[in-house]
Amino acid sequence: MVGEQVTDEGLDEGSEDRVVDKGAAGLSVRDLTVRYEEGAPPAVDDVSLDVAPGRVVALLGASGSGKSSLLRAVAGLVRPERGTVLWDGEDVTRVPVHRRGFGLMFQDGQLFPHRDVAGNVGYALNRMPRGRRRARVGELLELVGLQGYQNRPVQEISGGQAQRVALARALAAQPRLLLLDEPLSSLDKALRSRLASDIRDLVQRTGTTTVHVTHDQDEAFAVADLVGVMEAGRLVQLDTPARLWGHPADAGVVELLGQGPVVAPEQMAAWFGVRVEGPVALPVGSLVVEEARESSGRAPGAGGISAEVVSSRFVRGRTEVEVKLPDGRLAAAVVGGGALGREPGETVGLGVDASALVHLRPGH
Numbered sequence: 001m002v003g004e005q006v007t008d009e010g011l012d013e014g015s016e017d018r019v020v021d022k023g024a025a026g027l028s029v030r031d032l033t034v035r036y037e038e039g040a041p042p043a044v045d046d047v048s049l050d051v052a053p054g055r056v057v058a059l060l061g062a063s064g065s066g067k068s069s070l071l072r073a074v075a076g077l078v079r080p081e082r083g084t085v086l087w088d089g090e091d092v093t094r095v096p097v098h099r100r101g102f103g104l105m106f107q108d109g110q111l112f113p114h115r116d117v118a119g120n121v122g123y124a125l126n127r128m129p130r131g132r133r134r135a136r137v138g139e140l141l142e143l144v145g146l147q148g149y150q151n152r153p154v155q156e157i158s159g160g161q162a163q164r165v166a167l168a169r170a171l172a173a174q175p176r177l178l179l180l181d182e183p184l185s186s187l188d189k190a191l192r193s194r195l196a197s198d199i200r201d202l203v204q205r206t207g208t209t210t211v212h213v214t215h216d217q218d219e220a221f222a223v224a225d226l227v228g229v230m231e232a233g234r235l236v237q238l239d240t241p242a243r244l245w246g247h248p249a250d251a252g253v254v255e256l257l258g259q260g261p262v263v264a265p266e267q268m269a270a271w272f273g274v275r276v277e278g279p280v281a282l283p284v285g286s287l288v289v290e291e292a293r294e295s296s297g298r299a300p301g302a303g304g305i306s307a308e309v310v311s312s313r314f315v316r317g318r319t320e321v322e323v324k325l326p327d328g329r330l331a332a333a334v335v336g337g338g339a340l341g342r343e344p345g346e347t348v349g350l351g352v353d354a355s356a357l358v359h360l361r362p363g364h
């Protein structure tokens with residue numbers, strides 16, 4: 001059966017001879033497809049991915065793009081229809097969850113409510129002599145900044161502390177791979193960004209290879225060496241945060257990152273007198289309101305267009321307006337000159353800051 005939720009017992013260690021690319025050190029996912037229902041589109045569609053030892057890869061994508069399904073297939077919680085999961089070149093596709101040596105942390109069902117903090121963190125260490133376990137739990141709590149919390153009931157700690165306990169628990173057995181599925185999604189923005197950098201710090205210090213699923217680009221960029229973008233089950237781009245932002249693979253990635261409309265080179269030349277090699281996106285900061293124009297609209301000169309202001313807001317010390325481009329699409333523009341506000345309905349002159357344009361990756 002394919003795509004079913006499997007239990008530990010549901011997987012037996014595979015003995016079939018299969019010809020697979022042995023992959024590199026660390027995690028290698030090869031041609032992985034997950035399908036939950038026969039005839040339905042795959043949740044994960046032919047994904048290959050390498051995560052080198054000690055690296056952190058974030059999987060970013062819209063809801064339903066297949067991030068969790070990919071992570072669950074790597075964990076062994078979902079059986080793939082096709083493809084291979086390898087660790088250090090060893091095929092673990094049919095190895096039961098608990099024998100993979102991977103640590104899991106999911107957003108829900110985090111802690112055992114009847115155990116205290118130490119009982120939760122030490123859960124996977126039940127074979128360790130009591131003294132060693134106590135020392136290890138102490139070490140882990142120190143690692144996540146919760147020293148002294150051993151005897152606290154888990155109902156009496158904050159959401160952020162609970163996430164730290166869950167992280168310590170996932171790290172307790174020194175997993176060779178840490179799999180995090182939206183580990184911070186129940187927290188508010190400020191705490192999320194603080195914990196995201198804590199996670200990065202922690203996995204770097206412990207050298208733990210990590211796959212971190214999130215739909216929050218700030219979180220992905222904060223934690224990861226490489227960010228993989230998923231769209232409709234496919235891994236469409238895997239890049240460093242800077243390259244992903246600077247050279248998104250396609251319009252879907254641009255949309256996911258909120259980088260504004262994509263404009264063809266001919267259009268850029270016609271509107272702004274700017275020559276570009278391929279399509280560009282217009283993120284906030286690339287369009288600049290240069291002047292107010294009569295609402296009757298003077299003919300725009302070379303290097304600028306007239307556009308109608310749709311809405312206006314003051315953000316972090318500057319005014320940002322949403323404008324309607326000549327082709328009817330909306331884009332964000334910043335208003336030069338500090339305090340100048342722009343009212344909806346007003347027509348303004350727009351220029352472009354070429355250094356802030358995002359150039360889509362060639363070949364797409």
Ligand SMILES: Nc1ncnc2c1ncn2[C@@H]1O[C@H](COP(=O)(O)OP(=O)(O)OP(=O)(O)O)[C@@H](O)[C@H]1O
Nearest residue numbers: 036037043061062063064065066067068069070215
């Ligand atoms: N247990 C399941 N049975 C049937 N279909 C499922 C199951 N789990 C996920 N799916 C479907 O598979 C697709 C991918 O879902 P998945 O949860 O992997 O995406 P995601 O990117 O992690 O989304 P989210 O960010 O909302 O968690 C979706 O179309 C979803 O409806």
